[in-house]
Amino acid sequence: MEYHFNDIEKKWQHYWSQNKIYRTKIDKDKPKYYVLDMFPYPSGAGLHVGHPLGYIASDIYARYMRLKGYNVLHPMGFDAFGLPAEQYAIQTGQHPAKTTAQNIKRYKEQLQKLGFSYDWDREITTCDPNYYKWTQWAFIKMFHAWYNKNNNQAEPIEKLIEIFEREGNASINASCADTPIFDAATWQNMNAHEQSDILMNYRLAYLADTMVNWCPALGTVLANDEVKEGLSVRGGHIVERKLMKQWMLRVTAYTERLLDGLDKLEWSDALKDMQKNWIGRSEGCLIHFEVQNTGHILKSFTTRPDTIFGATFMVVAPEHDLLPALTTDAQKEHVEAYVKEAKNKSERERQADFKNISGVFTGSYALNPFSKTLMPVWVADYVLAGYGTGSIMAVPAHDSRDYAFAKHFNMPINEVVSGGNIEEESYDAKEGTLINSGFINGMDVQQAMQTVIEAVEKQGIGERQVNYRLRDAIFSRQRYWGEPFPVYYKDGVPHTLSEDLLPLELPEVDAYLPTESGEPPLARAKNWHTPEGHPYECSTMPGFAGSSAYYYRYMDPHNDEALVSEDSHKYWRNVDLYIGGAEHATGHLIYARFWNKFLFDLGYVCEEEPFKKLINQGMIQGRSNFVYRIKGQNTFVSCGLKKDYETTPIHVDVNIVHNDILDIEAFKKSREEYANADFILENNNYLCGHEVEKMSKSFFNVINPDDLIEKYGADTLRLYEMFLGPLEQSKPWDTKGIEGVFRFLKKFWKLFYKDGAFTISDEKATEEELKILHKTIKRITEDIERFSFNTNVSAFMICVNELSDLKCNKREILEKLTILLSPYIPHLAEEIWQKMGNENSVFNASFPACEEKYLKENQILYPVSFNGKTRFKAAFPADMAKQDIEKMILTHEQTQKWLSGKPPKKIIVVPHRIINIVV
RNA sequence: GCCCGGAUGGCGGAAUUGGUAGACGCGUUGGUCUCAAACACCAAUGAGGUAACACUCGUGCCGGUUCGACCCCGGCUCCGGGUACCA
Known part of the structure; x- marks a missing residue:
């Protein structure tokens, strides 16, 4: 009996939706678990094979937790407002609501074909007035709120x-x-x-x-x-x-709070670092500088108050409020021209210009409150209006930007922290001893910073301050x-x-x-x-407005009275597992945390952080294929021979290339100009070159999941996406490998068939079979808990290979294996589950537990190494004492050979692991 | 520049706490089945070496710690991501 995945998958998708197998309700008798995917923006291009990677992983985990007895909330919806739909509307005149609805329909069909366990009754769409009512509601609440720092x-x-x-x-x-x-x-x-x-x-x-x-x-x-x-x-x-x-x-x-809250979250350090950097906390000191003859005070923030004796000039941003007041009549023309030029520059030009050092002297001087020197005040666009106070004290010896500026305009560079060579470059490190610095001479940097801040505060010319980059x-x-x-x-x-x-x-x-x-x-x-x-x-x-609280709406999507009812948010609380792309690190994931904290402060929700655990799935890259056209001719040369010609590589649609061999007829048909092309072949084939790049239409390397589902089925695709490699890593897509996973599913299927008929035996399982099963249960459980889905797939393969070798078709084994596999291949598992005579869905079963008693080994096959190099293997009883093994191994004939007469210096026995003999 | 992450066969990757490097799969080669092909199955497959063993080398590079290092430490190279006059 063949494995007809198309029929099976259609049948069960229909069954699940008819019977609402994935409908979720509050059930206070069960622990809750909330698994969330970052909902997609439905673009016109539809899904490619990279998009569902995270959805497959979260679906597996959601199904696993359900089998473990949790009440799992696993919803899906659409982030439907946005620029692409609007730009398409401008081009075509079609209402964005219309094209958005079409795209959503297509996305949903594609998602449903993959057999996800979403509770579609909870679907939300951000452009639906019933949804954005609550986005508007939150805005009104924010408008009518202020932040009290006293009770934070x-x-x-x-x-x-x-x-x-x-x-x-x-x-x-x-x-x-x-x-x-x-x-x-x-x-x-x-x-x-x-x-x-x-x-x-x-x-x-x-x-x-x-x-x-x-x-x-x-x-x-x-x-x-x-x-x-x-x-x-x-x-x-x-x-x-x-x-x-x-x-x-x-x-x-x-x-x-955004910074502190990170410590409690199970997010990757990389992601936390991204948010920390984006928030950009820096500790330092605000110092007031008197500007001579103007009556004005210039306030500057510095993170290096210790270097105050090295400050030799000051710089203000072109947008600085005091700039007109600081500018002397003599310098007025220059300064105004400079400011005008700086303001007209785009962000891009300003950045492109950043090696071009520019600035103008304002004509004023500020007094250094410690060294008592007069420092010229300049205006320059390397100082940003939006950070700190928009003005700085420049310490060229210990800040590379100030150094470059001072060199360019020939200003003094005074070393105040030893440890560098300021003839060559500035010494920015916060290490070393203070010199040329009056009362802080001889202190280390940390000590000097504190001492200066205290002095500043004592003199009333400034204060300790913390600044942030976040706006x-x-x-x-x-x-x-x-x-x-x-x-x-x-x-x-x-x-x-x-x-x-x-x-x-x-x-x-x-x-x-x-x-x-x-x-x-x-x-x-x-x-x-x-x-x-x-x-x-x-x-x-x-x-980001619509995506900042959507996870609450899923808890209670049809509520017209509140964003989320108290009953719902007190049960579901927050997201236990959130899977999505790292590109949202500094956007959505900051805004949602902010939004959530706000709702928390006003008592609308009961958790301060929205996403407890977060995993960033890696990108699936495309694998592009190339043909090589000889320059000036309509002749293509096979990849292996291209070095003999001068060629232009041209992207070729990966769908007409198999194992890097070009389908020449299809290629000729693909474009008129190729119809009469000539080909220089190697071994009678045209071999294409390949490269890993982004999966994109323009590189002709897009793989559509629909095609693969048609050819291999959703279960195979799901399993293969997981098999590709660790979830969090980026990896290239290569359709070739999918055959191996497909073979595995057929092999699993074949375990249940004898002479063309479904056959399951109620015979008692052997020790060996039980050991295979429980070894697998153990590995699957451990790996799934640490989101190592790729190693899980290979564990399944090993298990099925071993059971096939034993021709095992016993219910005692296969029923549990089917449950183990069901999160990965839900359709096939459901089919077999039913064929085995079960009436309920496999997803109402419970996940099998590993029984250690089946895993006991009597004999351990030790690798025996000499000076760390493995030479042979020797078996010893599992419970044999270390000392006895040491004695026994010396009598082993192979040991004598490797010792070649020399006495062993030391014998190391690591029980159940290794024996190492040092010669 | 700064902050993270990574580098393992022809390819994707495995090795969970320092303990048999290369699991599993792809690809390749050979074989069985077949008129033939496809499917399926069996075997081999890191490199060098050998008739076959033996043996030598081998986890980006250089060095160190250890009985033992893909794993820990120091110094580099390259690749990917983030960020960029944030004082």
């Missing part, structure tokens, strides 16, 4: 207003923008506009003028994590700096296809919609483009205002 949590803004009314803001310790001190009377006398402006400084979702990453090609603002090397991540367009009024999220209020998140996008803000403007003052009016649905527009006056697409919508006529906000929310 977010609180309702009403509490803050009460304090303002009672006593003003003097006692407030909040995470906020610079706000002048006012008393209660002043507050009460402010008009609505003024009060709104003050509150904006405190709100966790607030409106502010900020320098943004403006991308003209996309017509929108981008967040820091959406820009790489001065180009937009999506599309690679130029990004400029621009001052714009934008909605922001005060993520920086949570920096310490507040820009939350507005000038786009159509995103969540509308639940905000309207009354006399220019922003107000949030009443919660009972949510969702505020995305309006129809006549084009998905900005208006002629440069307003976002929503400005085109008719009646985009409240019934009273107050205009709605025209920006929409960014991509």
Whole structure:
């Protein structure tokens, strides 16, 4: 009887969905386990073979935990707002909702063909108004919240207003923008506009003028994590700096907690490091410098207060507030020209320029409070406006950037920490002894830092300070296809919609483009205002909005009263296992943690961290094939012979290449110009070259899972993806290997067939068979617990090979093996489970336990090595004492040969492992 | 530049705490079955060496610790990821 995977898989997929086998409900008698995949953005191209890798792994784990007796929540949905759909809409005029729905349909079909155990009744889609209602709701909550540093949590803004009314803001310790001190009377006398402006400084979702990453090609603002090397991540367009009024999220209020929370998470160190670096905590000191003859004080942050005696000049950013005041009349023209040039540079140009040292002297001098020297104040674009105070004290001897600047402009370089050679380069290390430094001479760096900070604080010219690289998140996008803000403007003052009016649905527009006056697409919508006529906000929310709390929505997806009911979140709590790509390290995974902490502070959820354990699956790379065309001819030369010609390598579709041998007829048909091509063959074949690169349409190396499922079945594909290598590692796809896994499944299937009929024996299993089974149970359990799925597959192969050799078809063995295999190959396992006479689904069975008694070895075959080199093997009883083995091994005839008469110096016996004889 | 990760046969990879390097699979070669092919099955397969053994070498490179090192330590090379005037 053949293994007809197509029939089997269809049959069971149908059965599972009809019988709702994967439907999950709260069951307080069982422990919960929440397995989550990073939900996909459904692109038009459909899934390729790399996408499901993580989904397969999580599905295996989810099924395993279910068999272990856990109540497993394993949902799936779609991250459906985003730029590609909108750009497609601009090109084709089709509504993004329409193309998005089509793409989701296709994705879902592809996912369902893979036999995942998702509870599809919990499916969510971020562009569904019933879903984004809760994204808007969270925004309203953030708007009406502030961060109280005294008890380190977010609180309702009403509490803050009460304090303002009672006593003003003097006692407030909040995470906020610079706000002048006012008393209660002043507050009460402010008009609505003024009060709104003050509150904006405190709100966790607030409106502010900020320098943004403006991308003209996309017509929108981008967040820091959406820009790489001065180009937009999506599309690679130029990004400029621009001052714009934008909605922001005060993520920086949570920096310490985002940092500290990492310690409790089971994430890889690499990922934690990425987040730590992104948050960028640095300890140091804020120092005030008097600028001569201006009456101004320049405040600068430094992480190296110990090097204060080495500070020889100061630099401010071109955008610095005090710059005009510091600039002397003589230097004014120069400075203004420089500032103008710097401001016009795009982010990209500024970065490309970074070896071009530039700057202009302002004409002013600042006093070094310790060395008492006068330091010229410069303006230069290597100092960033957005970090610290936008000004620095430059210590050329101990900072490589200051060093380069000082060399370029011929400024003094004063060594104050010994250990380097400042003739050659700056000495940046935080090691060494202070020299030329007055009262800190002779101290080491650490000691000197503390001493200077204390001196600064004592003199009242600064304070200890911690700075972060992390910025507040820009939350507005000038786009159509995103969540509308639940905000309207009354006399220019922003107000949030009443919660009972949510969702505020995305309006129809006549084009998905900005208006002629440069307003976002929503400005085109008719009646985009409240019934009273107050205009709605025209920006929409960014991509990360919808993905920041989706894991809560799955717990209670149809709840119309709350994001998630108390009952649901108190049972499911948070995600136990989260699998997805590392590319979300500094975006989604920071925002979701922030969002979650906010909901936690206000008591809407009961866990402070959303994702307990997180695994980043590696990328599956493509394996491209090449043909080699002789330059100037329509002749292709086989790879092995190409060195004799001058050739151009050309990508060839991997689907017409088998084992690197080109299907020449298919190749000729693939393009008109190849129809009459000539080929120079080796051994009668045209051999293609190959290379590992990204899996992409443009490299003709995309492998579609649908084709493989058609040819081998989903079970084979699932197993093969796991077999490729460790989950977290990147690895190239090579379709060739799938045959081996397919053979394994057929071999497993054959265990149950005798003379063409399904046969299972109720005969008692032998010791040997039991040992094979329990050895496998042990390995599978251990490996699955440490997410080593690739080694698991080989353990299955070994088991089936051994059982095949014994021609074992005993129920006692095969029933348990079928359960072991079921998380990996659910369809085939279910089929066999049923054929064995079981009426319930295999996924209602329980995972077999390893019984150690079957694993006992009587004899141990020891490798015997001499000076660490294995020479032969000798068997000894498992319970034989070390001393006895030492004696026995010396009498072994082979030992005599290897000793060749010399006396052994030492004998090492590691029980059950190895014998080593030192000669 | 800085921070992480990695390098093992022709290929993907295994070796869980320092204890038989190369499990398992692919590919390749030979064989059985077949008119033939496919499927299936059997055998060999790190390199050198040999008729076959023996033996020698072998986990990116150099050195060290150890009875014993893919694994630990020091110094490099190359590849991948992150980040980049963050003071």
